[in-house]
Amino acid sequence: MSTDSKTRALEYHEGGKIAIELTKACETQQDLSLAYTPGVAIPCLEIEKDEDLAYKYTNKGNLVAVISDGSAVLGLGDIGAVAGKPVMEGKSVLFKKFADVDAFDIEMDVHEIEEIVAASAAIAPTFGGINLEDIKAPKCFEIEKQLQEMLDIPVFHDDQHGTAIITSAALMNAAELTDKKIREVRVVINGAGAAGLACAKMYRNLGVKHLYVCDSKGVIRTSRNDLNKYKQEFAADTAYETLSDVIENADMFLGLSKAGVLTKEMVAKMAPHPVIFALANPVPEITPEEVAEVRDDAIVGTGRSDYPNQINNVLGFPFIFRGALDVRARKITENMKLAAAKALATLAKEPVPYYVKAAYHMDEIVYGKKHIIPLPFNKEVLIWVASAVAQQAVEDGVARVEDFDYTEYRTHLRELVYKTQKHPA
Secondary structure, X not given: OOHHHHHHHHHHHXXXXXXXXXXXXXXXXXXXXXXXXXXXXXXXXXXXXXXXXXXXXXXXXXXXXXXXXXOOXXXXXXXXXXXXXXXXXXXXXXXXXXXXXXXXXXXXXXXXXXXHHHHHHHHHHHOXXXXXXXXXXXXXXXXXXXXXXXXXXXXXXXXXXXXXXXHXXXXXXXXXXXXXXXXXXXXXXXXXXXXXXXXXXXXXXXXXOEEXXXXXXXXXXXXXXXXXXXXXXXXXXXXXXOHHHHOOOOOEEEEOOOOOOOOHXXXXXXXXXXXXXXXOOOOOOOOHHHHHHHOOOOEEEEOOOOOOOEOOHHHOHHHHHHHHHHOOOOOOOHHHHHHHHHHHHHHOOOOOOHHHHHHOOOOOOOOEOOEOOXXXXXXXXXXXXXHHHHHHHHHOOOXXXXXXXXXXXXXXXXXXXXXXXXXXX
16 A cells, blocks of 8 residues: 555544434423433333333434454454454444444454353343454354344344355346356355355355355365364365365355465366356455456456445445344344345346446446446445345344335335435436
């Protein structure tokens, strides 16, 4: 990074990126008596009788905790709770900007599973949902599992499920565009951390039968004796040992690892019309230019905004929580995650709004090999994903609301999204 870029980044972050603003007037003696004592006692007593009223008389119903111990921050690693705070603030910014969800970043200087679970559970009454963030594997799996069992609010580890949802949407459309059936495609995942294993699980739920996962020691296979219980679930009974071995005739490569691990020689060995999602940031496992040197039939996606098919978690977590919060969901189910993925896949086939084209300085963006998932600036994502998640929560029986109307909710979301635009076409 250049000196000028570093200076701009530091200046941008001065004072932090989030703040608190009031939603009610506090200008007069009467306002003060309502905001605090004595008026505040009235909702307190009502909530004491029925705790669900906290969703009506407090900000609980629109408030998410972004919780991290700083042990796996971006590609920076275990940098600690305080050093990770800019990232957690950034997550809160995205919640607010893209879905009007309020979020507090909470950095915990405790690192054992039991400590993080206990601290998160202790503060849970404040929030309508918990977004776990940048907690290293494998402890993140157990933390999420225990909190989901203990609490009656959604607990969602975005590093796992956000990536799984977005790549699943992309996989569904890529399979359709290449005329391949999900149950027949051969998928190779390189990277067996939180995201990689969550993707593997969701692909199985989608119907993928031929799945291979690689870690830094090669293919995760049954003959290895160094696998933890989370990796063992995806151990393949195979003689393949290396990424170079298993990539031959593969239909899809998903990279959640490091720059440069997928070579042009490996890409050349893949099946016809391969799908390559190289998501290492900022430098992917292989660049689209490198793929193009050896294949002209590939569908390529990265995590970067300067290439087509950006696979970015911002397409998921703000809208998933929007839908879950709006029906006061007790949890986020596997069906809700799948509903989000299907909504994204379907939306990619719809006409792209004019303001999205303007943001990307493109006259035409249409569904195809270079547009298989929606773009982050497409405001329709909120409408499609939040409504799908909310509807599925109701169908799964985890919603607290009893009178949910799907059509009315989509109308509400459209009004929310386009409140400053006269022509939302």
